[in-house]
Amino acid sequence: MKKILINQMPNMIGEDVKLGAWIANKRSSGKIAFLQLRDGTGFVQGVVVKADVGEEIFQQAKSLTQESSVYVTGTVTADERNSFGCEIQVTSIELISEAVDFPITPKEHGTEFLMDNRHVWLRSRKQHAIMKIRNEIIRATYEFFNNEGFVKMDPPILTGSSPEGTSELFATKYFDEDAYLSQSGQLYMEAAAMAMGKVFSFGPTFRAEKSKTRRHLIEFWMIEPEMAFVEFDESLEVQENYVSYIVQAVLKNCKLELERLGRDVAKLENITAPFPRISYDDAIEFLHKQGFDDIQWGDDFGAPHETAIAEAYDKPVFITHYPIGIKPFYMQPHPERDDVVLCADLIAPEGYGEIIGGSERIYDYELMKQRIKEHNLDEEAYKWYLDLSKYGAVPHSGFGLGLERTVAWISGSEHVRESIPFPRLLNRLYP
Amino acid sequence: MKKILINQMPNMIGEDVKLGAWIANKRSSGKIAFLQLRDGTGFVQGVVVKADVGEEIFQQAKSLTQESSVYVTGTVTADERNSFGCEIQVTSIELISEAVDFPITPKEHGTEFLMDNRHVWLRSRKQHAIMKIRNEIIRATYEFFNNEGFVKMDPPILTGSSPEGTSELFATKYFDEDAYLSQSGQLYMEAAAMAMGKVFSFGPTFRAEKSKTRRHLIEFWMIEPEMAFVEFDESLEVQENYVSYIVQAVLKNCKLELERLGRDVAKLENITAPFPRISYDDAIEFLHKQGFDDIQWGDDFGAPHETAIAEAYDKPVFITHYPIGIKPFYMQPHPERDDVVLCADLIAPEGYGEIIGGSERIYDYELMKQRIKEHNLDEEAYKWYLDLSKYGAVPHSGFGLGLERTVAWISGSEHVRESIPFPRLLNRLYP
Ligand SMILES: [Mg+2]
Ligand SMILES: [Mg+2]
Numbered sequence: 001m002k003k004i005l006i007n008q009m010p011n012m013i014g015e016d017v018k019l020g021a022w023i024a025n026k027r028s029s030g031k032i033a034f035l036q037l038r039d040g041t042g043f044v045q046g047v048v049v050k051a052d053v054g055e056e057i058f059q060q061a062k063s064l065t066q067e068s069s070v071y072v073t074g075t076v077t078a079d080e081r082n083s084f085g086c087e088i089q090v091t092s093i094e095l096i097s098e099a100v101d102f103p104i105t106p107k108e109h110g111t112e113f114l115m116d117n118r119h120v121w122l123r124s125r126k127q128h129a130i131m132k133i134r135n136e137i138i139r140a141t142y143e144f145f146n147n148e149g150f151v152k153m154d155p156p157i158l159t160g161s162s163p164e165g166t167s168e169l170f171a172t173k174y175f176d177e178d179a180y181l182s183q184s185g186q187l188y189m190e191a192a193a194m195a196m197g198k199v200f201s202f203g204p205t206f207r208a209e210k211s212k213t214r215r216h217l218i219e220f221w222m223i224e225p226e227m228a229f230v231e232f233d234e235s236l237e238v239q240e241n242y243v244s245y246i247v248q249a250v251l252k253n254c255k256l257e258l259e260r261l262g263r264d265v266a267k268l269e270n271i272t273a274p275f276p277r278i279s280y281d282d283a284i285e286f287l288h289k290q291g292f293d294d295i296q297w298g299d300d301f302g303a304p305h306e307t308a309i310a311e312a313y314d315k316p317v318f319i320t321h322y323p324i325g326i327k328p329f330y331m332q333p334h335p336e337r338d339d340v341v342l343c344a345d346l347i348a349p350e351g352y353g354e355i356i357g358g359s360e361r362i363y364d365y366e367l368m369k370q371r372i373k374e375h376n377l378d379e380e381a382y383k384w385y386l387d388l389s390k391y392g393a394v395p396h397s398g399f400g401l402g403l404e405r406t407v408a409w410i411s412g413s414e415h416v417r418e419s420i421p422f423p424r425l426l427n428r429l430y431p
Numbered sequence: 432m433k434k435i436l437i438n439q440m441p442n443m444i445g446e447d448v449k450l451g452a453w454i455a456n457k458r459s460s461g462k463i464a465f466l467q468l469r470d471g472t473g474f475v476q477g478v479v480v481k482a483d484v485g486e487e488i489f490q491q492a493k494s495l496t497q498e499s500s501v502y503v504t505g506t507v508t509a510d511e512r513n514s515f516g517c518e519i520q521v522t523s524i525e526l527i528s529e530a531v532d533f534p535i536t537p538k539e540h541g542t543e544f545l546m547d548n549r550h551v552w553l554r555s556r557k558q559h560a561i562m563k564i565r566n567e568i569i570r571a572t573y574e575f576f577n578n579e580g581f582v583k584m585d586p587p588i589l590t591g592s593s594p595e596g597t598s599e600l601f602a603t604k605y606f607d608e609d610a611y612l613s614q615s616g617q618l619y620m621e622a623a624a625m626a627m628g629k630v631f632s633f634g635p636t637f638r639a640e641k642s643k644t645r646r647h648l649i650e651f652w653m654i655e656p657e658m659a660f661v662e663f664d665e666s667l668e669v670q671e672n673y674v675s676y677i678v679q680a681v682l683k684n685c686k687l688e689l690e691r692l693g694r695d696v697a698k699l700e701n702i703t704a705p706f707p708r709i710s711y712d713d714a715i716e717f718l719h720k721q722g723f724d725d726i727q728w729g730d731d732f733g734a735p736h737e738t739a740i741a742e743a744y745d746k747p748v749f750i751t752h753y754p755i756g757i758k759p760f761y762m763q764p765h766p767e768r769d770d771v772v773l774c775a776d777l778i779a780p781e782g783y784g785e786i787i788g789g790s791e792r793i794y795d796y797e798l799m800k801q802r803i804k805e806h807n808l809d810e811e812a813y814k815w816y817l818d819l820s821k822y823g824a825v826p827h828s829g830f831g832l833g834l835e836r837t838v839a840w841i842s843g844s845e846h847v848r849e850s851i852p853f854p855r856l857l858n859r860l861y862p
Contacts, residue, residue, distance in 0.1 A: 005580070005628065020660035022625075022823045040628020040659060041580060069823040097794070099822040119619075119815045120822060122626035131627060135582045142573045149436070149472060151566045156853040157588075157635050158601075158650055160860035170589075172601045172612070174649075174860050175639070181603070181612075188550075191862075192852055194453075195553035196562060197436065197471020203635060204588050208606070218605075219589055228471060229451035363528070384550045384862035391530040391551060392453045392500040421623055422587040429591035429605050431622075431815035 001073055007041035009076050010085045017088070018073045020096070021046075022123070023064045025106065033061040035090070037072065042256075043125065045079070045087040046072055053091060060093055067099035067123070083259055118422055119431045129257035130418055133250055133411045137403065138202075140249035141223055144242055145200045150225060153192035153199040155185025157206075161381035164328075168208045181206040186398060187330075187385050189226035190361060193396055194388055200225040202403075212426050214415040215303070215353050217404055219424035226398035232332070232342040232360040235397035236318055239346060239356055240273035242401075243316060247271040250410050263412040267349065270314055277318040280340065283309050300326045307351045316355070320344040329371040332360035342397075352409035358399025365389040432504055438472035440507050441516045448519070449504045451527070452477075453554070454495045456537065464492040466521070468503065473687070474556065476510070476518040477503055484522060491524055498530040498554065514690055549853055550862045560688035561849055564681055565838045569633075571680035572654055575673055576631045581656060584623035584630040586616025588637075592812035595759075599639045612637040617829060618761075618816050620657035621792060624827055625819055631656040633834075643857050645846040646734070646784050648835055650855035657829035663763070663773040663791040666828035667749055670777060670787055671704035673832075674747060678702040681841050694843040698780065701745055708749040711771065714740050731757045738782045747786070751775040760802040763791035773828075783840035789830025796820040 001018040009017070024043060025036035035046035048061040064070065071094040079087040103117050104124060114121050121127055145152075162169050162180045170181040185201045192199040205222040225242075227235065247268050250258070258265055278286070283305075284297050290308055295301070301309075301319075310317060321340040324333065331341035343359035362368045368389045372382055379386070407419035417423040422431065432449040440448070455474060456467035466477035479492040495501065505521040534548050535555055545552050552558055576583075593600050593611045601612040616632045623630040636653045656673075658666065678699050681689070689696055709717070714736075715728050721739055726732070732740075732750075741748060752771040755764065762772035774790035793799045799820045803813055810817070838850035848854040853862065 007580070020825060022825075040582075040624070040626060040630075067823040069825045096826075097796075097820075097824040102822050117815075117818075119622040120625075120818055122623065128626060131582065131584065135584075138583045139573065139577050142570065146570050149438070151471075151562065152569045153562065153566075153852045154635070154652060156650060156855055158637070158855055158860065170603045170605070170610075172603045174601070174855075175641075175857065177860055179601075179860055188853055188862075191550040192553065193471070194551075195471060195559060199471075204585070206589070210606075219587060221585060365528075384548075387548075387551055389528075391533050392498040393528040394451060394453075394500045395527075421584045422619055424587055424589055424605075426606065429589065429608055429610055431619075 005041040006037065006039045006044045009044060009088070012076045013078050013086060014076065016073070016075050018071060019088075020069070020071050023066055023068050023070065024123075024125070025066065026064060028062050033058065035061060035064065035072075037088070038123070038128075042084065044084060045082070046074065046090045047087055048090045048093075052089070057090075057092060060095070061090065064093070064095075065099050065102070066105070067102040067120075069096040069099075070094060071096065083256060115417070115423070115428060116430065122421060125260055127418065129254075129260045130407065130411045130413055131421065132257045133254050134403070134407045134419060136250050136254050137246045137407060137410065140246045141202065141242075143249075144245045145225065148198065148238070150198045150200045151192075151196040153189065153196060153201060154203060155182065155188035155192070155201050155224075157182050157203070161378070163377050163381045170206050170208050183207055184222070184400060185224050186226065186400065189224050189398060190385070190388055190396065193226040193228045193398070194392070194394070198225070198227045198230070210426060213303070215405060215408075217416055217420060217423060217425065220416075220420065221403040222400050223403065224398065224400045226396065228394050228396045230397045231395050232344075232397055235358060235360065235399060236277070236320075236344060237273070239318075239344075239358060239399055240275040240316075243275070243346065243356070243406075244271055244273045246406070247410060258411075261411055261413075267314070268410065271316065275315050275318055275346070276313050277320050277344070278309065279320050280322045283319050286312070298323050298325060303353060306347050306353050310347045310349050310351065314349065316346050316348050318344040318346055327359070329375040329377065330359075330361050330368070332362050333367075348405070348409040350409065352405060355405050355409065356399050356401045358397065360395065360397040363389050363393035363395055365393065436472040437468065437470045437475045440475060440519070443507045444509050444517060445507065447504070447506050449502060450519075451500070451502050454497055454499050454501065455554075455556070456497065457495060459493050464489065466492060466495065466503075468519070469554070469559075471559075473515065475515060476513070477505065477521045478518055479521045479524075483520070488521075488523060491526070492521065495524070495526075496530050496533070497536065498533040498551075500527040500530075501525060502527065514687060546848070546854070546859060547861065553852060556691055558849065560685075560691045561838065561842045561844055562852065563688045564685050564842045565834070565850060567681050567685050568677045568834065568838060568841065571677045572633065572673075574680075575676045576656065579629065579669070581629045581631045582623075582627040584620065584627060584632060585634060586613065586619035586623070586632050586655075588613050588634070592809070595808070601637050601639050614638055615653070615831060616655050617657070617831065620655050620829060621816070621819055621827065624657040624659045624829070625823070625825070629656070629658045629661070641857060644734070646836060646839075648847055648851060648854060648856065651847075651851065652834040653831050654834065655829065655831045657827065659825050659827045661828045662826050663775075663828055666789055666791065666830060667708070667751075667775060668704070670749075670775075670789060670830055671706040671747075674706070674777065674787070674837075675702055675704045677837070678841060689842075692842055692844075698745070699841065702747065706746050706749055706777070707744050708751050708775070709740065710751050711753045714750050717743070729754050729756060734784060737778050737784050741778045741780050741782065745780065747777050747779050749775040749777055758790070760806040760808065761790075761792050761799070763793050764798075779836070779840040781840065783836060786836050786840065787830050787832045789828065791826065791828040794820050794824035794826055796824065
């Protein structure tokens with residue numbers, strides 16, 4: 001008997017197969033039992049007909065508890081009533097391990113209970129679908145950047161200095177030294193770009209922020225590309241091409257999962273490059289026209305502002321050229337204005353907020369030194385970083401995309417906590 | 432003029448092009464200057480002929496310092512004397528930024544000096560080649576596991592318990608709680624496999640070990656696949672197929688880099704599945720025959736033992752079925768012996784040591800509880816993990832491969848510190 005996986009079944013109509021699976025759910029009458037089987041690759045219905053299998057196997061099927069593990073043998077048959085296209089006519093069942101009182105039942109559970117049981121909540125249909133979409137975004141990310149000639153370079157997580165202050169950093173002892181968990185690998189990626197041309201990182205990032213919103217995680221994954229000889233406008237093109245690429249990849253390769261989540265795919269099909277751009281200046285003016293009187297030129301946007309701007313578009317929108325005062329020291333000034341810098345944030349549609357922040361970087365040594373001084377940063381801690389503009393500096397740009405916010409947007413999840421296998425939130429370090 | 436990258440040049444013979452680059456090196460006579468140009472995608476020779484470009488450009492070329500950045504225009508010509516196959520006949524040079532006294536000169540430098548300047552040392556030919564090989568191993572890893580139907584699931588880095596003790600863990604404050612940096616995501620990956628079937632992680636790992644050998648990093652990247660319904664022998668097949676896949680990918684896609692490093696590729700061409708297996712029992716007997724009297728049955732291997740065993744083979748070798756006493760609590764016992772477990776370490780050839788550790792996992796709830804007790808572990812900290820064997824446990828196996836040791840082996844690097852962009856070692860947290 002061929003041992004197969006559920007996602008191989010649509011190509012095996014008519015064949016006798018064996019599969020290892022869990023009982024996701026079950027219903028039965030006096031003559032027939034329907035087992036919802038899952039094996040991680042998919043969900044399929046197992047049909048157990050008493051008249052075919054006999055009393056003993058039928059009773060065994062009826063007594064299977066939720067999340068018990070089994071080996072099932074049977075014949076694959078076509079079933080056009082469900083989107084998966086087939087089911088299995090069960091001929092025998094071998095119980096591997098019986099599950100008693102599995103905590104996540106089909107009824108509603110509270111958030112804290114679900115989060116306490118995240119290690120098994122992941123088995124549910126909705127969480128499974130989100131994780132498959134997350135995986136597809138990761139896969140497509142590597143594919144995109146490899147195709148474009150980027151080299152994966154990993155910045156360190158443990159760093160010995162905290163140049164922008166320690167308030168939102170996790171600190172640890174590195175043997176006898178103080179060390180911090182990196183909030184961004186960008187400065188290291190700039191060094192890497194000067195060696196390798198176009199580079200990207202993809203790793204965990206840590207922010208000890210006391211935020212408790214649906215958009216914030218303490219530990220999240222970020223991709224940070226950095227490109228030598230690439231200027232501001234060219235970087236925006238890479239960004240819109242990248243975001244379009246992952247959305248189209250999910251549409252193509254996660255049809256069942258989007259359907260299971262009830263995602264409005266029309267809204268995603270529309271996500272193709274180019275994306276609209278609006279300057280910070282125009283965004284402020286737009287907000288004032290919309291009646292927002294809680295923001296002035298020079299202020300950073302809050303979530304309601306970002307959402308209002310995003311709602312004017314049916315694609316992600318770049319807000320460009322922010323005031324120099326609300327952006328980090330390393331951003332390249334506008335060539336004709338001293339009050340804004342060559343940067344852009346990309347705001348996702350449907351209220352999902354900022355998914356990318358990026359800019360062209362300063363590459364003039366004297367200007368970089370001056371900006372470090374103006375920001376009251378410790379020049380000693382930036383000594384190695386200053387070497388980059390000292391030795392053969394070139395125009396370069398980069399950006400960072402937050403994976404989990406992007407997963408939340410594409411999968412249509414309400415809260416970013418469902419976009420990562422084991423979320424770390426304020427007061428949430430378990431399991 | 433077409434702006435191109437160096438790695439596009441072999442397909443552009445005869446074309447006029449412009450490229451942004453750094454001066455890696457330079458030599459000249461009275462009539463001709465040879466510029467070694469690099470742009471991250473590769474290295475190419477720029478030829479500046481005084482009779483063609485005139486006195487001014489020729490003098491400019493001759494005065495270019497190492498690592499100055501330039502835009503160069505010229506014509507691509509074939510050059511069969513070098514492995515890259517072409518060079519550029521320079522017609523003009525635009526200086527972007529002059530580098531004065533670049534620290535990494537063509538002369539020899541001490542290790543600590545190179546490590547202090549890692550952010551610019553990365554630009555050298557050897558480091559560039561190793562990073563390209565590292566990138567190819569990462570690319571091929573994603574390709575392999577995606578092709579095999581694995582789902583990327585990221586275990587958390589910050590964890591609230593330190594069940595195996597805190598001695599080699601980095602600790603931090605997670606708001607009011609104690610937290611630790613994960614040494615392995617395995618237990619989380621087991622939970623993920625029960626939800627998704629076959630999963631893999633690929634992320635940074637932290638060991639606060641006071642080891643100072645050429646094989647140890649404090650922060651390194653690890654890939655940890657975990658597979659539901661996969662038993663011990665099947666897992667070994669995945670491992671040998673995976674390792675063969677990445678070696679063959681590097682041979683195919685990093686020819687220039689292997690040549691630049693002087694790597695003996697015959698030794699790599701031989702790395703194809705299946706790999707030999709030797710039991711721990713036989714390995715001990717082999718070592719005794721080789722004259723090792725410093726190891727007895729029940730002891731773990733040291734580096735000299737692993738190297739002696741590896742030297743008996745021309746491929747990586749699995750050492751299987753280690754004594755239960757020197758392996759972690761979660762390993763599945765041998766079905767017919769109570770003194771060994773279903774585990775294997777994969778030892779790389781040429782003295783590069785262990786690159787994989789793996790095993791089948793216990794899936795019997797009572798046995799798991801008993802083993803946790805025997806190891807004096809805190810059952811409360813393992814509560815969620817025990818749920819996995821309580822609710823629908825199935826046979827499953829997994830393994831972990833250390834990226835940087837694998838990079839060191841495949842690239843033929845003597846020390847693992849050159850296998851990661853920004854190494855973290857004992858006393859080394861900078862840059
Ligand atoms: Mg913002
Ligand atoms: Mg070992």
